[in-house]
Amino acid sequence: MNKWCTTPIFSLDLLQIDAVFMPVKKVNYTVEELKTSPSLVKDKLILEIWTNGSIMPQEAIIQASNILTDLFTPLKYLNLKTIDNNVTKEDKKISQVLIEELQLSVRAYNCLKRAQIHSVATKNYIINCFVF
Secondary structure: OOHHHHOOOOOOOOOOOOOOOOOEEEEEEEEEEEEEEOOEEEEEEEEEEEEOOOOOHHHHHHHHHHHHHHHHHHHHHOOOEEOOOOOOHHHHHHHOOEHHHHOOOHHHHHHHHHOOOOEOOHHHOOOOOEEO
16 A cells, blocks of 8 residues: 555645635735724725635635634744844844845845845844744
């Protein structure tokens, strides 16, 4: 007997799908701004769901949200620990490098500028790491 057929695969990073039964045929989404007050702006998500008729679109979104909840629930119980990085003089020199000096593509450069990242060390993106 083939070991690949008998070994169940259960992992946090695996989304199991049924290749035969796929009732959702197409999904479109739109995100719009929703002003609830002058100082508060929220996002409104509009979903268009087409199914093959075996389930209603409302049921499809309920099932999908239950699957996502089940997938992300274990993340609530993770213990994140900050890694204590010993920052050397060399690291400090590297972290002071401006993004203009990195020979990035125009697109990458513009994305970093729009995110207000001006150097390698902006907001300690290099130094702060987390371990699961």
